[in-house]
Amino acid sequence: MKLTIHGAARQVTGSMHLLEVGQYKILIDCGLDYEKDRNIQMNEDFVFNPAEINVVVLTHAHIDHSGNLPTLVRLGFKGQILCTSPTADLTELLLLDSVSIFMRKAHKGNKHNRKGKFNSGAQPLYLQKHVMDTVDRFVTIGFNRPFQVSSNIELTFIPVGHLLGAAAAVFKVTEDNGIEKTIAFTGDVGRKNYPVLDDPQSLPDIDYLVTESTYGGRYHTTGKSVEETLIEVIEKACIKEQGRLIIPAFSIGRTQSLVYSLNKIFSNGLLPAVKVFVDSPLAVRSTEVFRKYHYLVNQEAQEFYQKQGDEFEFDNLTYVENLKDSRQVSNYFEPCIIISSAGMLDGGRIQDHLYHNIQNYYCTILFIGYCAKGTLGFRLLRGDPIVHIKDRELSVYATIKQTDVLSAHGDHADLMDTVKQIDKVKLKTVFLVHGETNSMQAFADALTEEGYNAIIPEKGVAYDLN
Structure with missing residues (x-):
């Protein structure tokens, strides 16, 4: 049995791991690598032949785990994609949304020639056809139900919170010599007591573990609940100051948890009613999946x-679907809450709301998620006094706030618990992926102190699992 980390090695995005059992090749996740965002086409540079992959196992729907699947299919992959049913439905929505993003970027950055084709280097990574070809390959499996992948490989999905349908993939492999080996891939680990989602389940005792390390060495804020944090912000921004609160939120997962939390606040009379707009067609469709x-x-x-x-429904909540109604939200002058995507402000309708409100002293922008370097969200959180939005340089007069109470990732303690629940004597090696270098190192150091063999693998290096 051999393991090669082809993505999310010493970085956060682009999860993609190859497990080889003899001649049988399993790809665990196939995500978009945002480190290659300046040249999205680099995501098609697989170092292996996609046609030689026998099966793909998808841990959850987020684009950094699923977003390169249509490229894999386009370049020759013919096998099944195994995942849970919610993951299949949410992934389809996200992949189709990715096509729309690719097309908008291509049209914005390139002039068309007379034949209507894109100039060289501007082609979308994949099209709707490739997404539908990918969806046709989904085979769904329930949680905690062993599935026979091949004659000697068994797969079980274990719920890990984080997102509806998200699962750790646990493999039981019987090698030719009759020796049984087990390995698990966590995907992304959720946190306890998160709105809407169940707590992560414990993993069984295994020989090898490949785990994310996003929050290695870091801890979530404690002392205030999600509702208490939101009440404090809303009371100041919308009730005392009679202004508006804009919350950038990813449409799938984060928005549903936020809407549920707001529902509890207003339904229980903890605050006077404030109008809430959810301005994201993708959020509307994904809420139906929930x-x-x-x-x-x-x-x-x-x-x-x-x-x-x-x-996901209450009296003062409005879901905004079409662009005309979205523009009308800017003309709503009463105190309100606007939830819109994308969470890092790198596209979507949120940019329209920022364009009209970034210079509004009575506007508060509340970040509830991670913002990668180089994004507009990162620059606002950094405190830049002037930002570039929709071809204009705008001064920042709005109040910028951030909270991690709605982060869907488990923190350092949660990650340590995930490992500690496994029999230390049986667990031979823990491979750390999906994290910034300092986070991985902090997690590795903590595991080493506890007596575990922790490795931060390099991209493309094969490890024999003896």
């Missing part, structure tokens, strides 16, 4: 549904 798989939300959300109704 409703479809309502049996997978946590017990608290299910009890809320039984007592008070749909946790």
Whole structure:
């Protein structure tokens, strides 16, 4: 058995790991590498032949884990893509959205020739056809139900929180000599007591673990609940100052948890009613997926549904779908909350809302997620006094705030718990991926102190799992 980390090695994005059992090749995740954003075409430079991959296992829908699947299919992959049912539905939405983003960037950055084709170097990474070809390859598996991948490889999905349908992939491999080996890939690990989602389940005892390390060495803020944090911000921005609160949020996962938290606040009379706009077509469609798989939300959300109704719907909430209505939100002059994507401000309708409000002294912008270097969100959090939005340089007069209470990633303690629940005697090696270098090193140091063999693998290096 051999393991090669082809993505998210000593960086956060582009998760892609190759597990070889004899001649059988399994690709775990196939995400877009945002480090290559300046030349998105670099994502098609696979160092292996896509046609030689037998099967893909997808841990969850987020683009840094799923976003390069259509490229893999376009370049020759013919096998199945194994995932949970919610992951299949959410991934389809995200991949189609990626096509739209590719097309907008291509049209914006390139002039068309007379034949209507893009100039060289501006082609989208993949098109809608490739997404639908990819969706056709999905085979869905339930949680905690062993699935026979091949005659000697068994796969089990273990819930890990983080996102609806997200799973750790646990493989049990029987080699030709009859020796049984086990390896698990966490995907992204969620946190305990997160709105809407169940807590991560413990992993079984295994020989090898490939785990994310996003929050290695870092801890989430404690002392205030999600509701308490939101109440404090809303009370100041929308009630005392009679202004507006803009919350950039990823459409899938983060928005649903935020809407549910706001529902609890207003339904329980903890604040006077404030108008809430969710301005994201993708959020509308993905919320329907959350409703479809309502049996997978946590017990608290299910009890809320039984007592008070749909946790993603309340009186002062409006979902905005078309662009005309989105523009009308800017003309709503009463205090309000606007939730829009994208979370890092690198595209989407959120840029329109910022364009009209960044110079508004009575506007507060609340970040509830990570912003990568180089994004508009990163520059605002850094405190830049002037930012570039929609071809204009604008002074920042709005109040900028940030909270991690809605981060869907487990922190250092959660990551350590994930490992510690596994029998230390049996666990031979822990491979750390999906994190910035300092986070990985902090996590590795902590594991080493506890007596584990922790490795920060280099990209493309093969490890024999003896």
